Amino acid sequence: MCTIGWVRHEGRTFTFKQCDLTTPTLFFEPEQVQGRAGRYLAFRRQGRPGIWSGVNERGVSFVAADYYTNSDPGEPSPAPSNSAAKALASSADNDDPVNALFLAYEASIANHGTAQEAIAFLSQWYLDQRFPAPDIALIADATQAFFLEYYPGETGQDPQVLTLTPGESWFASTNHARMFSQTVDYTRNHSTYLRLARAEALLNGQPDLDGIQAVLRDQYYGQTELSICREGQPGQYSTQATVITEAGAGLPAAARYLINGNPREKPYTLKRI
DSSP, rough: EEEEEEEETTTTTEEEEEEHHHHOOOOOEEEEEEEETTTEEEEEBBOOOOOOOEEEETTTTEEEEEOOTTOOOOOSSSSOOOHHEEEEEEEETTTTTTHHHHHHHHHHHOSSSSHHHHHHHHHHHHHTTOOSSOEEEEOSSSSSSEEEEEOOSSSSSSSEEEEEEEEEEEEEESSSSSSOOOOOOOOOOOOHHHHHHHHHHHHHHSSHHHHHHHHHOOOOSSSSSSSSBBOOOSSSSSEOOOEEEEEEEEEEEEEEEESSSSTTTTTEEEEEO
């Protein structure tokens, strides 16, 4: 489970992601890599060949979040959900569709110079590959942002992608769908609804970089899975990495990040392209 979002403030665009997992995972320092669209910062973690977040020198940034349904509510126990199973699948399996998904995430910023091009690529990838699990993504650049929901259909044979462009100067998402009716109910997953409500309340009051950082530190519901900054018990979701990307006309693209910890424990590191 993750919290993601986008903010535009005083000519700068920010995207953010709080990465929460149930299993302790090693997150790596971002690498600066050359792609077809130019250089980009690639954020990777143990067990996956592609990125969990990133931003390229043209300011195109990517974040994503699991999308839960009532048949797959995102509970860490007693059995992994489809989305949780994504994190547990063996990275040595070349046929693992989640490895392919993480590589598609990376291609979205490696090979595309605008958010519109990147979201078109990723949308078509979901449909062409008939990816077996629902997913949520957000791609932005210095001028626009696109929020995407993907649903494979009840039998996996009717994949659909829906997108929207935020109408305000900020946007947040957690792990339930806005545009598809097939999504987890509050009674099956309190956390996704409570975290979204907190993120929206904080960003509505302070839609800027300080507001984003306040969101990512927020423990309104204590050191539990219900808070945005999550410090759950063993086997529960906990925050393990955070990134805030930044882009603006005439400004170098950059990312503030921390890995292998949470924003209440560690300071951010700033890296520019």
